Amino acid sequence: MIELIDIHKSFEGKQVLKGVSLALHDGETIVILGRSGCGKSVMLKIILRLLKQDQGTILIDSQDTTNYREEQMMPVRKRMGMLFQGAALFDSFNVGENVAYALREHTSFSEDRIRSKVAECLEFVELSGTEQLMPSELSGGMKKRVALARAMALDPVYMFYDEPTTGLDPLTSRKINQLIRKLQTERKVSSIVVTHEIANAFQVADRFVVIKDGEILLTGSASEIKGSQLKFVQDFIKGGVISDGRQ
Amino acid sequence: MNKYINNKISGALSETYRFFAFHWEVLRRLFRPPYYGKTIWEQMDRIGVDSLSIVILVAFFTGFVLAFQIGYAMMRFGAKIYVGGIVAVSLVRELGPVLISMVFAGRVGAGITAELGAMQVSEQIDAMRALATDPLRKLVLTRIVASTLMLPVLVVIGDLIGILGGMLVGVMNLGLTASFYKSSVINSLVFNDLFSGLIKPLVFGAMISGVACYYGLNTKGGTKGVGEAVTRTVVVSSVLIFLLDAVITKLLFLLGI
């Protein structure tokens, strides 16, 4: 279980998160909704401690990681997989080396075993046989899926997906949603999914969290979200013009 | 105006603090594994091979011009027989380390900053950390170790090539024989020259790669930021080469070396 308690974060005086509290229960998938620039990616990075919060506490399986140094975070991060918004593949490595990265660093697997694990992860994202391609040779959707394969190579118990389906065609999006579901049901992975795409959100979410102006506006199940009277939420669901709440 | 100056000063101070804090973090990692020996080896190969041709070119012409200028100046005093020695000592003690380090800053330092900067702005550094690996170890320490070891090697090669370039002038223009030039070189160089000539590139190699990694990892603002970071690396490390050169020269002089 991961708990965020009253997380604050600002950049150069601009407040991005103003006291976000959130719990991710074991085996659960939460979807985070919010406008572009509201701090969703920042929140995921704070959980992994790629960024430090200004204030607030993070508990990961009851360990308080708030004051952890970089070395102390390493074992914690091994149990987490992060799909970055921009994929963030290592562009000097080919696909196979990207997926094998964590295995080479953190396991003593033989080359054969690494190769079969890489093949297995790539098959999971339906990119079998692409080991030799370089990231620059991949389409945006393929990059996302390779990044997903890389993130899951160490069989993490927590997965964080930063806009896994943005910019993908509906069929590939559905595949990714099924993947997220599959990791949850087959491997009992707990996940946080950040997305703008409401249709995809409904396919994977056990629970929704809506962020607005650096605070949590609403959390609830799919039906609670659909039934919400808040204009911001309704606009978001309808996919129409998203209200900025100023009118 | 006063406030502006205050801001400038406190900005410079905090930048300096961050610079040293960064290097302290890197240094701490030197004493505990893992070391990524294979990456260090690859980096040494890359840094060495990448720079070799330009080092040879710069060193050769430096020696060539140096011998020319010194030769014609000395001829007036009938002292051209000393050309070999003077070329060798000035190359080994001073020009070799400084010029080749300048080339190194422009070639390897800029390259390191561009590479790490591009990785930073495309979140690859974050991805490394998210995959529970340490960029300071895997990227920074390996590059600093490789540069610190390779720059002295390049400088030695450069010194030799420069001396050869000088010999060419000595033989062709000054009427010296090759063996005379050679013995003049060997007789003039003493251990202290070699020591001074090796300690400088060792320090410069660590400094240039440290500066390059620091600006690379602190790159902000996309592609434009990468360009700015590269410029900063080249400017700062060039200035520091001259500064440290003066400091080391003075220090060695005080120590009698």
Ligand SMILES: Nc1ncnc2c1ncn2[C@@H]1O[C@H](COP(=O)(O)OP(=O)(O)OP(=O)(O)O)[C@@H](O)[C@H]1O
């Ligand atoms: N490293 C950083 N330095 C300075 N400002 C940052 C940094 N990272 C994010 N920000 C700022 O924080 C705010 C939130 O950014 P974030 O990337 O979390 O948005 P987001 O909710 O993920 O948006 P999107 O849906 O467009 O990805 C933005 O205004 C951004 O400018």
Ligand SMILES: [Mg+2]
């Ligand atoms: Mg984002």
